[in-house]
Amino acid sequence: MKEETRQRVMEAAKKLNYVPSALARNFATSRSGNIGVVLPYVPKVHMFSSFFFSEILSGIGNKARELGYDILLLFQTPDESMDYVRWFHAHKIDTCIILGAKDDPEELLALRRLAEEGLPFCLINQHFEGEPFSEVDADHVQGSYMAVRHLIERGYRRIAFMNGPLTYSNSRDRLQGCEKALAEAGLVLKEELIFRGNFSRSSGITAASELMKVIDQVDAVFAANDRMAIGLMQGLRDLGLPEERFPAMFGYDNSDASQVTTPELSSVKVPFYEMGEIAAAEVLKRLEQGAGAPDQPFRIMLPTELVIRASSQNLRF
Helix, strand or coil, X not given: CCHHHHHHHHHHHHHCCCCCCHHHHHHHHCCCCEEEEEECCCCCCCHHHCHHHHXXXXXXXXXXXXXXXXXXXXECCCCCXXXXXXXXXXXXXXXXXXXXXXXXXXXXXXXXXXXXXXXXEEEECCCCCCCCCCEEEECHHHHHHHHHHHHHHCCCCCEEEEECCCCCHHHHHHHHHHHHHHHHCCCCCCHHHEEECCCXXXXXXXXXXXXXXXXXXXXXXXECCHHHHHHHHHHHHHCCCCHHHCCEEECCECCHHHHCCCCCCEEEECCHHHHHHHHHHHHHHHHHHHHHCCCCCCEEEECCEEECCHHHCCCCC
């Protein structure tokens, strides 16, 4: 089409308030118009009630709809081999956003194959050092550092830490931030004051039994997400610990549940919704750019912030 003709068509479309059909556009470009969103297999977890997943999916869905795309949810199962390339072709998706990726050999191999095939994808909330993967993440090192520093500034010295699995980079980041804040205050994170869970409330309840064994050595607890912090609080109550003897508690995520606990839970606010929006915008921008898209993967890091509530104000000696 001549440039003069194209300009006349564009001017006419503008006058008529014409909006191009997404279906026609996709047909012309041999695209499906779908973004694949991969969700991990998480046993015994109602995924859509999870603040983390619901916020990110809302962000992805909002931005995709704004840009004329739909999202296709792809659920991993425990008995299925991890083959993202096959999923790309079988489900006819144009691009892919992966949630809940973990640092294990099978996952890494599947992601490398995606990159080698030149298929566009993005990770959210997971970083693979030295790998050419596009990522949207939050600064969990800084978020954890600020939370623990707040506890120290409040006068707490004997701080315990409940973390998630170290196969997730954000767990390692939280540990790094926690240890950094303690080290600056001349403190160390003692092994017996490290508790491990899987980000579920039930794992927090289970860990409460271990916490009770050392409760007289603990002034405060920093938990790697709100669910585990809430589980710890519930578990301590179930074990009969009076609330006046509760250690201070600091969560992470700033989920809706953090505002309905007793006491209300201090937490680190993570912009999950914005992370979903940005991931969708970036993968679709590169998809539209086609051969003109940058060769280098992108890594976008968003800031976190503290939300101080009553649970970190209960100084107990």
